[in-house]
Amino acid sequence: MSSDPWGRVDETGTVYVRTAEGEKVVGSWQAGTPEEALAYFERKYEGLVVEIGLLEKRVRTTDLSAKDATAAIEHIRQQVDEHHAVGDLAALATRLDKLVETVDSRREERKAQKAKQTDEARSAKEKLVTEAEELAQSEQWRSAGERLRALVDTWKGLPRLDRKSDDELWHRFSHARSAFSKRRKAHFASLDAQREDARKAKERLVAEAESLSNSTDWGNTAARYRELMAEWKAAGRAQREHEDDLWNRFRGAQDVFFAARGEVFAERDAEQTENLKLKEDLATEAEKLVPVTDLKAARAAFRSLNERWEAIGHVPRDARPKVEGRMHTVERAIQEAEETEWRRTNPEARARAAGLTGQLQDAVEKLRKQIDAARAAGNDAKADKLSRELEGRQALLDQALKGLEEFGG
Incomplete structure (x- = not known):
C-alpha cells in the first residue's frame, strides 16, 4: 500500500x-x-x-x-x-x-x-429622429437632403434597441425622410412647370424681338424693347439648357436694332452739330440788329435771317434752348421797337393819352384845393385821408405824362 x-x-x-x-x-x-x-x-x-x-x-x-x-x-x-x-x-x-x-x-x-449603451443608442436615435423631422420641413433642398443621408449613415452605425422601440423610431425616421422627399419632388415638379412656362413666354419674347430687329421706327421700337426686357425679367428663368440660348437670341436681336439705330443717330448727330454752328452764326448776325435804329431795315433783315434759320433744320436737343433764345431776344427787341413806333405815330392813342392826362391833372388840382380847405377848417383827419388819395392820383398822372412823352410830347 x-x-x-x-x-x-x-x-x-x-x-x-x-x-x-x-x-x-x-x-x-x-x-x-x-x-x-x-x-x-x-x-x-x-x-x-x-x-x-x-x-x-x-x-x-x-x-x-x-x-x-x-x-x-x-x-x-x-x-x-x-x-x-x-x-x-x-x-x-x-x-x-x-x-x-x-x-x-x-x-x-x-x-x-x-443597458448604458442601449440608453445612449436610444437617445442618439431619438435625436436623429427629431433632427430628421425638423429637416422634413426645410426648403434648403440640397443641404437638408445631404444631411438626411448623413443621418442614415449615422443610424446604421448605432446598436439596435429592442425590436419594438427600434421599429417605432425607425418608422418616424423613415416617415420624415419620405415627407421631405415628397415635398422636394413636388417643389421641383412645380419648378419644372414654372420653368417650362418661362421657356414658352421667353420663346414668344424672342420671336417678337427678332421680328423688330430690322425696324426703323426708332422711338417706338426702342420703347417696345424696354417693355420686352421688363417682361423677360418678370418671366423667371427657363430650364438651364434653354435659358442661355434664348437670352443670346433675345439680346442678339436687340443688338441688331440698336446698332442700326446707333449708326443713324451718329449721322444725325453729325448733321445736327453742323446745323447748330450755322444757327449760331445766324444768331450772331441777328444780334447786330440791336439796338434797333432803322425799324424797317431791321424788320426786313430779321425776316431774311429767319427764313434761312427755318431752312437749316434740327440742332442737338440740349443746345436748342440757348441758340433759339438768342433769336427770340432779337425778335422781342424788334417787336418792342414796333410797339413804340406805333404808339408814337397813332393819333387816336395820342389823343386818348392826352385826354387821360388832362383828367388826372384836373383831379389832382381839385384834391389839393380840398386838402387846403380841410386844413383851414381844422379837419386834419379829412386832410390826411385826401392826401393819401392825392398820392395815388399823382402817381397815375406821372405815368400818364411819361406815356404822353413817348408820342413826342
Whole structure:
C-alpha cells in the first residue's frame, strides 16, 4: 500500500483521494505499482490546475462570454466533483467558486454596460429622429437632403434597441425622410412647370424681338424693347439648357436694332452739330440788329435771317434752348421797337393819352384845393385821408405824362 498527503492506494489497487468529507474512491489501478497509480492521478490533478488557470486568465483578459465561461466552469467542476484526480480538490472547488463570482460580476458589468449603451443608442436615435423631422420641413433642398443621408449613415452605425422601440423610431425616421422627399419632388415638379412656362413666354419674347430687329421706327421700337426686357425679367428663368440660348437670341436681336439705330443717330448727330454752328452764326448776325435804329431795315433783315434759320433744320436737343433764345431776344427787341413806333405815330392813342392826362391833372388840382380847405377848417383827419388819395392820383398822372412823352410830347 502506498500513500501521500492527498491520496493512497490499498492492497487491491483501489486509489483514494482525501477530502473534508472523507476519502473518496478515485479509481482502480492494476497495471503497475501504487506509486505509479498515485503519480497518474496526481498528473490528472495538475491537468485540472492548468485548465483552471487558463480559464481564469481567459475570464480576466478576453471577452469570453459569461455563457461560455459558465459552461467551461461547469465542465471542470464536474471533473473535480467526480474525484478522478488526487490533490487538493477543495482548493480547486474554491477557485472555481471565485471564478463563478468573477463571471457573475462581469456579467452584471456587461449588463449595465449594455443597458448604458442601449440608453445612449436610444437617445442618439431619438435625436436623429427629431433632427430628421425638423429637416422634413426645410426648403434648403440640397443641404437638408445631404444631411438626411448623413443621418442614415449615422443610424446604421448605432446598436439596435429592442425590436419594438427600434421599429417605432425607425418608422418616424423613415416617415420624415419620405415627407421631405415628397415635398422636394413636388417643389421641383412645380419648378419644372414654372420653368417650362418661362421657356414658352421667353420663346414668344424672342420671336417678337427678332421680328423688330430690322425696324426703323426708332422711338417706338426702342420703347417696345424696354417693355420686352421688363417682361423677360418678370418671366423667371427657363430650364438651364434653354435659358442661355434664348437670352443670346433675345439680346442678339436687340443688338441688331440698336446698332442700326446707333449708326443713324451718329449721322444725325453729325448733321445736327453742323446745323447748330450755322444757327449760331445766324444768331450772331441777328444780334447786330440791336439796338434797333432803322425799324424797317431791321424788320426786313430779321425776316431774311429767319427764313434761312427755318431752312437749316434740327440742332442737338440740349443746345436748342440757348441758340433759339438768342433769336427770340432779337425778335422781342424788334417787336418792342414796333410797339413804340406805333404808339408814337397813332393819333387816336395820342389823343386818348392826352385826354387821360388832362383828367388826372384836373383831379389832382381839385384834391389839393380840398386838402387846403380841410386844413383851414381844422379837419386834419379829412386832410390826411385826401392826401393819401392825392398820392395815388399823382402817381397815375406821372405815368400818364411819361406815356404822353413817348408820342413826342
